[in-house]
Amino acid sequence: MNLDLTGKTALVCGSTQGIGRASAVELALLGTNVVLMARNEEKLQETISGLDTSRGQAHRYIVADFAEASAVSDAISKHLASYPDMHILINNTGGPAGGPLIDAQADAFVQTFHNHLLNNQALVQAVVPAMKKAGYGRIVNIISTSVKQPIVGLGVSNTIRGAVAQWSKTLSLEIAQFGITVNNVLPGYTRTARLDSVLSMRAKSTGKTEEEVTTQMQQEIPTGRFVEPEEVGAAVAFLCTPAAASINGINVPVDGGRTGSL
Template sequence: MNLDLTGKTALVCGSTQGIGKATAIELALLGANVTLVARNEEKLRETVEELDHSSGQLHRYVVADFSNHENVKEAIENYLRLCPDVHILVNNTGGPSGGPIIEAETEQFIRTFQMHVVNNQFLAQSVVPSMKKAGFGRIVNIISTSVKQPIIGLGVSNTIRGAVSSWSKTLSLELGQFGITSNNVLPGFTKTSRLDAVLEMRSLSSGKSKEETAEQMQASIPIRRFSEAEEVAAAVAFLCSPAAASISGINLPVDGGKTESM
């Protein structure tokens, strides 16, 4: 099985913590040159130092705030002037705060759509030309199992994640002829700061402790535990590899079997 990414350059968003960071680490271990993208420069510097360099990889970082599209646009355009060849794009942006969809403000939908769909579209448009030139491209979007089974209390997130899924499927249909795949990885309950926020929200609404809430949530997962960020990253890395060349346009849950749909 060919998992070798030597000579390939990966742009990984939201890569200073959680699944994004775990993905950057995994791609570097497969030989890729990794460019981290996040808003905290101190954490970016620290994370770059953690990436594997044993195959002579050259790792970089870009400071960009995904809540500000113009900032993302300027930062990525500046980066691509210096480093125009990108073979792998991992879109990974934190989700919005929870709550019933009927209570969500219009501005929350607009802001979240811009953070996820608009930024993803800009990034894809920016890197696809170099992917076409290389005859190799991988776009992987880390979204949520909510695209298969909406999650109660995450109304805005459910809506926007679904939009990203449809966007990605459309890309797969348009770009496959150029050796470019587009897929979505759908994490379930994964040990990240996002899970901590969900636990806090559910604990407050139920009146139960976070520990009790966590136990109940884990009991609903067939493997009876939360996933590790590294387990999700392994799925992302495989989809980025040469071995996954015929896999495109899919939604891949990494959720311990919790999603009940096929």
């Protein structure tokens, strides 16, 4: 099985914590030159210092805030002007605040649409020319199991994540001919800061303790535990390898079997 990514370059968004960081670590271990993208430069420097360099990898970072209009597009364009090679793109950014759909205001949808779908589109448009030139491309979008089964209490997120999944599937049909695949990884309940906020929100809304909510949520998972970020990162990294060349346009849940659909 060819899992070697030596000489390949990957842009990993939201890569200073959680799933983004775990994905960057796994890609580096396979030989990838990793370009981190996040808004906190101090955390970027800390993360980059921990990435594997045993195969001579050259890691870099880009400072950009996904919440700022045009910031991501401008940042990647500037980077590519100096370092034009790009083979892998991991689209990943934090989700919006939770809450019932009926209570959501219009600007919450607009901001979330920008943070996720429009930033993804800008990044794809920036890096696909380099992927076409190389004859090798992997685009992996970190979304959510909500694209298969909506999650109660995450109304805005459910809505926009679904739009990103449709965008991704459409893109996969358009650019596969150039040796570029597009897939989605759907994390379940994963031990990240995002999960901490969900636990807190559910505890407040139900009057239960966070420990009680944790037990209840874990009972919904056939494996009986939350997913670790490294397990999601491993799935992301595999989809980027030569071995995964014919895996295209799919959703891959990494959720311990919780999602109730095929």
